[in-house]
Amino acid sequence: MSDHDQLLVIVDPVARRSDGESVRIAKDVLCAAAETKICLPDSPEEFTRALARRGSRRPVVVGDDRALLRTVTLLHRERELAQGALSVVPIGAPGSLEVARSLGVPPGAVAAARTVVDGVARRLDLLVDDGDGVVLGGVRIPATPGPAAVAAPPPATMWDTCRTLVRTLVRTVPAQGGLRTHRLRVEADGVLLSDVDEPVEAVTVRSLGGIAEVVVRPPHAPPLRAEARTLTVSGPDFRYHADSRTSPLVRARTWTVREGAWSLTLPPVPAGAGEVWGGTPDRP
Template sequence: MYDVVLLTLGSERDAPGGGCGDGGACCSGAAEAAPEKTGERCETPRVPVLACAEALTARGARVETVTARSDAEIDEVLARLDAPPRPDGLTWPDPDGKTRLIVATASDAQLRAVVRRLVRRYAPPPSRRPADLAGNRTVPDLPTIGVLPLDPARSGGQRDLAAQLGLPRDPAAVAAAVLDGTARRLDLLRNDGGSVTLDGALLGAADDQGRPLHWRGRVEVDDAVLSDGEDPILACAIGNAGGYAQLDGLPLLTGPDPTDGVVEVAVAVPVVTRSALGRKKIRFEVRRARGRAVAVIPRDEKVPFLDDGAEGELSRKRSWWTEPGAWAVWTS
């Protein structure tokens, strides 16, 4: 039978000096995952965590619940997924290990925080790239993760990543998937800022009245140029899955698929036209491309963005590239 670790991310306020990297952004939503607090401390796990642990125990699994409040505490859990030492000295995941991991998530940003640490742990330095690593990858097959949404009822229009992938949300169903289900491998976006993207990123923002703020930047997908830096851009969507497929009803991404090995990118720009009577009209043109990698070079000082729900600002070139089938989830 399996040893199962149920990992919850605590609020960054619970850890001296913050905690999950990405400038603290990866812990966005962490406070939502702590329903009962004493002062600044997260004292009790959510009900779904307890229910999942009970379902696992009833099936004979050895269960441990862990609340991690820092990168170091996440890494301590992930170390249990290591394979025996390799002759080349690289740290590698164990494909046949008897320890399984479930991440209890209050947001996609929290799930990303754990996958980000998996990449940091198992990605070999370029100078030590092993021969058994696939030519289109910089990381090996990462360990399969069970995903336990901390709001089991959330689905439908809210469309978190678990809903998009059709993963089980009920704690007992999550337990069954981890013990008896199959691994579904998914593409991963890495970026040159040192982080990862599971769902997608949306570059752009609105003012206090909800009106879009235009920005300028060069957007390239492989050899295709979607903006040369002169266009006023309403939004740029970088899609692995479909979380940012639409913006206020405007279709951006047409068919994002986290298993197709490519990233889909869309740029929306305003186009001014005039009617037969000379009246000015504004419509939005959406330019799309698919490819292995995308680069965004902002011309403006700072461009706000959301990446898997985590907020940030882009002030210099950022590139994302696809790692086909790099990570995986347990599904029924």
């Protein structure tokens, strides 16, 4: 880190409430290593204002995956994501730090804070959807059951017939093992991988090296794999999981890979170790 590097450390309120001691440790390490301005926003609005007023300071987010995603989303929508590297010190509940870990940020306040100071800015891909939302990790569209239909009780005189029918069905209908499927149209760069007349158990997509790796999993058949710059999924209402979030119901969604769209400070790659996270070092 340059002697003239200045940091804007934005401490997410959730991190302060969940693990104040780790927050204190991270602040101590950062303040001892660089000229640091600490911001303690109490709301998303204050978080946004602090980031907008960063000036030439390098932003450092102290918080969980939601805080990191909020920062990347704000910078993306202001078209300022490519202007400089972003750093993060992951602090929060264990299940809320999975995206940061998957990107290569070391766990622990001390190790992560030292990475902010001594790490290397590496360019990473971004998945951007047609609603201008961003995905840092991957997307998964799992099949989910629809609401169960509740039938009105039959008249009393029909109970014997119903019980006989149920016993017959239990004996003759094989168990399906709880198999759940979707009816989705999946297109990778305009090439049709699956249509609504073909059931699928799940669709997953992740970006690596400027390309989206798409996997469509039909039931009782090998998965279909493809590489593409753009993926479009449409069909009956569905939800998808992205960066530990679940979307509202949608009828269609398109994701596009933006290669090297943002930079994250990560530990240096040891000589001869190769690329671990699929990113590339920033060039001066």
